[in-house]
Amino acid sequence: MMNRKRRMLLQGSLTAGAIGVAVGAGLLTPGSVLAAWPEKAFKAKEMPEMLQELMGANVVEASDGINIKAPDIAENGAVVPVTVTTDIAGAQSIALIAVNNPAPLVASYDLGEGTEGFVSTRIKMGKSGDVVAVVNAGGKLYSAKKEVKVTIGGCGG
Amino acid sequence: MATNSIKIRAQLKDGVTTVKALMTHPMETGARKDKDGSMIPAHFIQEVSCEAAGKNVLTAYWSGGVSKNPYLSFKYSGANKGDVLKLSWTDNKGESATAEAEVS
Amino acid sequence: MKISRREFIRLMGLAGAAGMLPGSAFSAMKRPGDLYEIPKFGNVCLLHMTDCHAQLNPIYFREPSVNLGVGGALGKAPHLVGEALLRHFNIAPDSIAAHALSYLNFDQAAQQYGRVGGFAHLASLVKRLRTERGDGNSLLLDGGDTWQGSGTAYWTRGKDMVGACNLLGVDVMTGHWEFTYLDKEIIENIGEFEGDFVAQNVGVNEVALFDYKFADFAGFSEDDGLAFKPYTMKEIGGVRVAVVGQAFPYTPIANPQRFIPDWTFGIQDDRMQKIINRVRENEQPDLLVVLSHNGMDVDLKMASRVSGIDVIFGGHTHDGMPAPSVVENKSGKTLVTNAGSNGKFLGVMDLDVREGRLQDFRYRLVPVFSNMLPADAEMQAYIDQVRAPYQEQLEEKLAVAEETLYRRGNFNGTFDQVICDALRSVNDAQISLSPGFRWGTSVLPGQAITMDNVMDQTCITYPETYRREMKGSEIKAILEDVSDNLFNADPYFQQGGDMVRVGGLDYVCEPNKTIGKRISSMTLDDGTPVDADKSYTVAGWATVGSQSPGRPIWDVVAEYLRDKKQIRIEKLNTPKLVGVEGNPGIAG
The missing domain is CATH 3.60.21.10 (Metallo-dependent phosphatases)
Incomplete structure (x- = not known):
């Protein structure tokens, strides 16, 4: 099993071979993972509770120092590209929330030293609603939102 | 199905390294049913950590709300060409994968 | 300037x-x-x-x-x-x-x-x-x-x-x-x-x-x-x-x-x-x-x-x-x-x-x-050279139009109604749905409806038809979704098509409302109210998400036309519009 998996991983690395990727795999014990993963925040339905769990505060200030790039209308609700850029000084972490999802907190990014205020990922959205980005800078929380419409498909002209 | 492969690119331009990574993973929320109506168990990446030249540059915590075959891009400064960028993920079943790329 | x-x-x-x-x-x-x-x-x-x-x-x-x-x-x-x-x-x-x-x-x-x-x-x-x-x-x-x-x-x-x-x-x-x-x-x-x-x-x-x-x-x-x-x-x-x-x-x-x-x-x-x-x-x-x-x-x-x-x-x-x-x-x-x-x-x-x-x-x-x-x-x-291999097929006279057949407009045109009626008739469905495209040529009264005309109205690369059960609530969701593509007050949320065409279904539409609130009083052709929780047989075509299993729509429409021979629209399923009095975008 491990061998097979390892071989596939190496194949994967070959497809990106031009840039020289080395791939390894291992089975970690679940405990070592779950320790850091903020389970309560991911299970929270309401923002204040979620942010309290995740960032230790729940007062959020709207900020134009955060830009969310996401489509006005999602091309595919299962794959909605979202890019958050922030120039807020001292940004330590960025949370990505799809407010109308059953589990609203989708992702949280801890930025290392020298890491720019920029993350891009693709998220699932079951229905139309706001995508909210919350930035934690020195314990103060800032946010911005972008509405994304999820449609069941129209009829072109 | 899942081969746990990772594609990763790290490109340095004007002092900033842009990392783009694509991970193969089903990212099941645990709230979806299959064709027979039985629940598909949750199976998603929970944590992605990225190290540049041995230093942590980004840790991502994810739910099953991240799309299947997750894509991640971020930027950091201070790298040199040839530095090694290492990305590892661990999912809720405890499976994991790691990939490395040279900053180009 | x-x-x-x-x-x-x-x-x-x-x-x-x-x-x-x-x-x-x-x-x-x-x-x-x-x-x-x-x-x-x-x-x-x-x-x-x-x-x-x-x-x-x-x-x-x-x-x-x-x-x-x-x-x-x-x-x-x-x-x-x-x-x-x-x-x-x-x-x-x-x-x-x-x-x-x-x-x-x-x-x-x-x-x-x-x-x-x-x-x-x-x-x-x-x-x-x-x-x-x-x-x-x-x-x-x-x-x-x-x-x-x-x-x-x-x-x-x-x-x-x-x-x-x-x-x-x-x-x-x-x-x-x-x-x-x-x-x-x-x-x-x-x-x-x-x-x-x-x-x-x-x-x-x-x-x-x-x-x-x-x-x-x-x-x-x-x-x-x-x-x-x-x-x-x-x-x-x-x-x-x-x-x-x-x-x-x-x-x-x-x-x-x-x-x-x-x-x-x-x-x-x-x-x-x-x-x-x-x-x-x-x-x-x-x-x-x-x-x-x-x-x-x-x-x-x-x-x-x-x-x-x-x-x-x-x-x-x-x-x-x-x-x-x-x-x-x-x-x-x-x-x-x-x-x-x-x-x-x-x-x-x-x-x-x-x-x-x-x-x-x-x-x-x-x-x-x-x-x-x-x-x-x-x-x-x-x-002439492009059409030659297909000429015979395209010029087949399928039926005669007794009135003008056209599509363009926010709601069902007469040619749409023909398509919707064909879908219902051929597939034995209670309701039919057909996309609100803005293309599709017109046929004048007394003219033959040719295969050319049918292709003009239906020719897409995902022409497959379907017949399936849908709940009243699902049908309403579709009508709401498409009407928002047409009537969202913010043009950036408009997709530029017209309203989905319907057969066997009447409804009230209030274009100036918001999504979820535009469509009401859905009834079948015989006046029976559409129940949100009840299932209805629905036939349609042009599914965007995945390929449907049925024949191409043009086969369905051609079969219907050959069978009917004379085409007159008995009933046009256009909705009753509310709140558009005086709007110069509708014929007085």
Whole structure:
């Protein structure tokens, strides 16, 4: 099993071979993972509770120092590209929330030293609603939102 | 199905390294049913950590709300060409994968 | 740019002058010069065709009697129909221009003036205008929706139209339905197209960029992540013209994403602004125009947000607008045109460009009446050759129309009703759904409905039909979703199609409400209320998400027509509209 998996991983690395990727795999014990993963925040339905769990505060200030790039209308609700850029000084972490999802907190990014205020990922959205980005800078929380419409498909002209 | 492969690119331009990574993973929320109506168990990446030249540059915590075959891009400064960028993920079943790329 | 209200009234007067022709086909044909005698003006001529939907031969096309404007668009171009439209643009009633631009008196006027469009006739007009303007002083722009809409386009995967456009001399094009072929076919067709294919708003998605299969394609830019050239520079009469492309922003939503999995669209007006700024700085154009497939409402909003565009030549929404709309923005004014559909019109804009900028212009939306323009022999020979293998099949007379069959309009047209009735009848379904496309040609009373006509109305690359159970609540969700694509007060959320067509279903629609609140009182044809929790058998076609299992829609419609032989619409399933009293976008 491990061998097979390892071989596939190496194949994967070959497809990106031009840039020289080395791939390894291992089975970690679940405990070592779950320790850091903020389970309560991911299970929270309401923002204040979620942010309290995740960032230790729940007062959020709207900020134009955060830009969310996401489509006005999602091309595919299962794959909605979202890019958050922030120039807020001292940004330590960025949370990505799809407010109308059953589990609203989708992702949280801890930025290392020298890491720019920029993350891009693709998220699932079951229905139309706001995508909210919350930035934690020195314990103060800032946010911005972008509405994304999820449609069941129209009829072109 | 899942081969746990990772594609990763790290490109340095004007002092900033842009990392783009694509991970193969089903990212099941645990709230979806299959064709027979039985629940598909949750199976998603929970944590992605990225190290540049041995230093942590980004840790991502994810739910099953991240799309299947997750894509991640971020930027950091201070790298040199040839530095090694290492990305590892661990999912809720405890499976994991790691990939490395040279900053180009 | 000096464009005063007075200038517009003058321009409208010109459009009106075309309408002063004597009211018979004979005298009109004897004086074609009045219609096609277009005085030269300025030093650059931009010819614009759009949304021809692969209509190589002359056709009939009835303009809409319902084209509601909501929010800020209420009562403004293009949301004017019939007499309100004629009044707004100062077009003489009962004139040839009135016939071309409106649905009024359609049956009789169509008999009188004959068919419109046809590439052989369009080619004559284009050649004449280009010759009159002088060699190298004009450009022919095609706004897209060119490779789809006829049987031959479908069977040749758009190649018949690539050939026709090369023969016509199209210089620049952008796209929408072009993207309903497979991505590799699109790339191949663009390769065969002798002009430039431009689109600033088609990107290669972040995942595909890892290993992009068309990395060798000349238009692809890895740095920008764009699949096609965003713009092209042309030198015309010593004037540097930049043409920026804007493809239909919602292609992967309104049409299947599965054919073009690597490409991502959107309006991308931020990028549009960046590209315009870059072009203005690096290329120093004297004139900058956008060739757009946004749809007119989106173009009007984009023109207000993006600065530095002289003219947006628009399409998609099939609005035959005889004069441009003028939109103010940060840096000045932008003209927005829309040039109708199905080869019926050619937009002719003569521009005076001096001292590095646009000084003045003249615009005419010229109707292409095939009786008044000779067929270009070379183009006709090409068309005949393209159609030859399919001729017999396409000319099959399936039934006779007892009344005018048409599609265009916000709700069911009569041809839509035929399709909906066919779906219900052939599939034994309670309700049918059919897409609110804006293409599809018209058939006059007494004429045979041919396979050509059926293909004109149904020909898409995902034609498969379905029959399935749907709950009342699901049907309502579909109606709500599509009506929001049409009536959302923010044009950036409009997709430019019309309302989904229904068979066996009546409802009340309040266009000015918001999503979830527009549709009510759904009933079956016999008046039985539709129960949200009850299941109904629904037949339909053109599923965007995945391929349906049934026969192609044209087989279903052809079978129905052969069986019925005479077609009269017993009941048109148009909704009862609430809150649109006095809206000039609906016939009084």
